[in-house]
Amino acid sequence: MNQKSIIIGAGIAGIAAAIRLAVKGYQVEVFESNPYPGGKLSEITRKGYRFDAGPSLFTLPEQVEELFLLAGKIPSEHFDYIKLDVACHYFWEDGKSLKAYGDVNAFAEEVETKLGEPSENIRKALRSSAYIYEHLAPLFMHRSLHQWNTWVNPQALRSYLKMGKLGIFDTMNGANQKQFRQEKTVQLFNRYATYNGSNPYETPATLNIIPHLEFNIGAFFPKKGMHDITQSLYKLALDLGVKFHFNAKVEEILVEKKQALGVKVNQQEVLANLIVNNMDMVNAYKTILKKQKQPQKLLDQAKSSSALIFYWGIKKEFSELDLHNILFSNNYKEEFEHIFNKSSIYHDPTVYINITSVYKEDDAPKGCMNWFTMINVPNNQDQDWDTLIQEARKNIIAKINRILKTDIEPLIEVEEILEPRTIESKTSSANGALYGNSSNNRYAAFLRHANYSSEIENLYFCGGSVHPGGGIPLCLLSAKIMTEMID
Incomplete structure (x- = not known):
């Protein structure tokens, strides 16, 4: 086969699609607006601390391994991981806590x-x-x-x-x-x-x-951190001859007589037999497909929640914390009422703390920890985020102090913040929603945008904003479903 395919976006689904198409014999080029691959599955390094910037839970590792097997490689020689004995530590305000052991009976x-x-x-x-x-x-x-x-x-x-x-x-x-x-x-x-x-x-x-x-x-952890999912698959794609263009924002998908012919990038037209969109579906239709018929019902559907993340370098070790930790709100229903119906942040949010240095010691200086500290928040609807973030930070710190019986503020020596506005700008996610359209009714949970265009020939879709949904395994499966359709 000597056909050419173009993939818009080097998110994890875009990389997986590139690998699958290259294995099928396609000449593959990937255009990514950021200077790095991975989309949300990237990393941050600051003053001796390393943070996985996005998804922190790893399940169904066989979806990653399958890509190496397709390329004729032994997965463990390129990507290694362990199964967690404890999936998560849970904490409540009344002093109760438990370990969610990986063994069901335990x-x-x-x-x-x-x-x-x-x-x-x-x-x-x-x-x-x-x-x-x-x-x-x-x-x-x-x-x-x-x-x-x-x-x-x-x-x-x-x-x-x-x-x-x-x-x-x-x-x-x-x-x-x-x-x-x-x-x-x-x-x-x-x-x-x-x-x-x-x-x-x-x-x-x-x-x-x-x-x-x-x-x-089971829940798992890549030995080199979550970002190694991106890095190992990116290297695999390069080995297969995939060509990546970074800082290359696609301006338009070229369509003529209801057939996708290529893309316009940096005012240049690049033609191909096949176009795969890994960009958020909503923003894709609003920008690079704005001249085409719009799937209005899908575009108007309510969006998922977003996140407020503080990447904290903590100059102390807490033995009671593990890789995944949850500090629960006292009123869970009210917390979700604020997120989805009041478009605000509850004063007592559930706090998730991911600490990869528990398993990967070089992610933090000796005697320190790298805290990925996250709460669920509404997607961006032009709220006063500066005020909301300031208030949320105080409430998060107060909650941590109460439950862990500490004073965390003086221990924070590194801080980076990711919030709905920057999630939207960095990943082209509509409204900064982490998972595209919401699944808050029995139909929306299943009827997401298809992995192909019913209006435009040779145009396909993959990623968390289309079927089957968000999260690493589903994004990888979206690439698999899409490439099987091409056959």
């Missing part, structure tokens, strides 16, 4: 001991999560929802008979209230809605599929 016993939740309820919930995954993952994660053969194949027909058990007709919170006795357990399992920027009080219980990934399959 986790169930820990929840019973620390929260008083019968261990069998945990096992039952994780069996239910596995059941949802078994019936929905092959249908919704590995196939296009925009082709008839997805809906009429035998596996799909079997799943239709089980819709009541798959959470389609209940909310995540509603389902969790039914299966758990303790509110803290409900809160712990409601948290999984945040994995795709949703509200557990509105999103369908189908998203209770997520705990299966973390517990039944």
Whole structure:
């Protein structure tokens, strides 16, 4: 094959698409507006501290390994990782805490001991999560929802008979209230809605599929940090002959007679047989596809939540903290009410702290820690962010001080901030939303933009803003679905 393909955006899905197309024999060029690959999956280094800038949880590592296998390489020679014995540490204001062990039985016993939740309820919930995954993952994660053969194949027909058990007709919170006795357990399992920027009080219980990934399959950590996912795949793409252009912002997708012919970049036209858009779908239609027919219903759909992240170099080690740590709000429902309905930040936010130096010691100076400190916030709707960030910082520090019984402010010797406005400007994410359109109703959770254009021939889409959704595994799967469509 001697055909040429152009990929717009070097996010993780764009890199994966480049690898898959190169393996198929395409000549591949990637145009990226930033000076680096990876999109959100990048890194920050400051004064001896290294931070993974974006996604911090790693699940389904086989999706990364598959790309090396396709290229005829041994994955472990290029990318290495470990399985976590403890997926997360949870803390509450009343002094209770627990470790979410990777082993299901150990986790169930820990929840019973620390929260008083019968261990069998945990096992039952994780069996239910596995059941949802078994019936929905092959249908919704590995196939296009925009082709008839997805809906009429035998596996799909079997799943239709089980819709009541798959959470389609209940909310995540509603389902969790039914299966758990303790509110803290409900809160712990409601948290999984945040994995795709949703509200557990509105999103369908189908998203209770997520705990299966973390517990039944496992949570992992790349030995060189999350950014190594980007770096290892970027190197693989280069080895396959993919050509990357950085600081190269695409100005327009060239379309003639409903056929994509190439792109305009730096006022120059670059032609190709195939165009793949890895840019956020909403902003792509508003900018590089603004002359084309707009999918207005999708563009108008509510967006997911965003994030406020403080990258803190902390000149002390805290033995009670692990790689992933959650300090829960006292009023979870009110926190989500502020995020999604009041477009503001609750005064008592849930705080997530990711510390890679626990496993990768050179990410911080000796005796120090690199804290990726994040709260969920609304997407950008022109709020007074400067004031909101200042207030949130005070509230985050106060919460950390109360729960860890410390004074964290004097220990912060490095600080960088990422917030909805800079997320939008750095990653072209509409409104700074982390996961594209919201999944806060049973239809939006599944009916995202297709991996191809129904209006323009030779135009395809991948990334977190299109099917099957956001997060590293789904972004990688979007590239897989897209390239299989080309066949």
